[in-house]
Amino acid sequence: MPHREAPLPRHEATSVTHGDQADAELAAILPEITGPGGQFRHRQHIHLAFLAVRRYGMPEATTRICAWIQRIAGYERAPQKYHHTVSRAWVEIVAHHVDADPDCADFGSFAARHPVLLDKRLLTRHYRSSTLAAAPARRGWVEPDLLPFPWSPAQDSRAG
Numbered sequence: 001m002p003h004r005e006a007p008l009p010r011h012e013a014t015s016v017t018h019g020d021q022a023d024a025e026l027a028a029i030l031p032e033i034t035g036p037g038g039q040f041r042h043r044q045h046i047h048l049a050f051l052a053v054r055r056y057g058m059p060e061a062t063t064r065i066c067a068w069i070q071r072i073a074g075y076e077r078a079p080q081k082y083h084h085t086v087s088r089a090w091v092e093i094v095a096h097h098v099d100a101d102p103d104c105a106d107f108g109s110f111a112a113r114h115p116v117l118l119d120k121r122l123l124t125r126h127y128r129s130s131t132l133a134a135a136p137a138r139r140g141w142v143e144p145d146l147l148p149f150p151w152s153p154a155q156d157s158r159a160g
Contacts, residue, residue: 026068033107040072042120047107049094054105058095065091085137089123089144096151 033047034040048068052061066087073082097114104110116122123132126144136142143152 023071026071043111043118045069045090046094046111046117049091050098050107050110053091053095053098058092061095062088062091083132083138084140085127085132085142086123088141089126089149092149092151093117093122096149 029048029051030040033044033051049061049065052064055061056064066084069087070079070082073079094117097110097117098104101110101113104113111118126147126149127137127142128145131137131142131145134142
């Protein structure tokens with residue numbers, strides 16, 4: 001997911017739409033998560049994943065988030081910033097925490113209850129940097145190569 005240092009201008013957030021319903025939905029969500037400054041950084045990525053997981057469940061949220069992030073990166077004329085494994089991994093991690101805390105509907109409260117999600121380095125517990133830097137991880141899904149996610153079948157097989 002792109003992590004911007006500069007804010008995403010309001011006109012960009014609302015002009016992401018191209019007549020497509022998914023784009024219109026993204027344009028409606030962006031102002032809610034970026035706030036007045038229009039920033040789209042790690043916290044906003046997690047917020048977007050939180051909203052999508054709560055609305056659609058993990059599989060559909062993954063599909064939507066990946067498409068939305070590709071759209072944002074393309075709109076920023078930086079399609080190379082899109083990273084499929086990173087985007088999907090964060091949706092899975094957020095979904096795991098949403099499942100563990102299903103009654104928390106407010107992102108601020110959710111983030112306060114699960115501060116580990118705001119640590120951009122969390123994926124380094126699961127992936128080597130060389131794995132994430134490689135083309136296969138950028139283009140498609142790559143399983144963790146250091147520590148499996150707690151909900152993955154690979155983790156279950158190690159426990160037994």
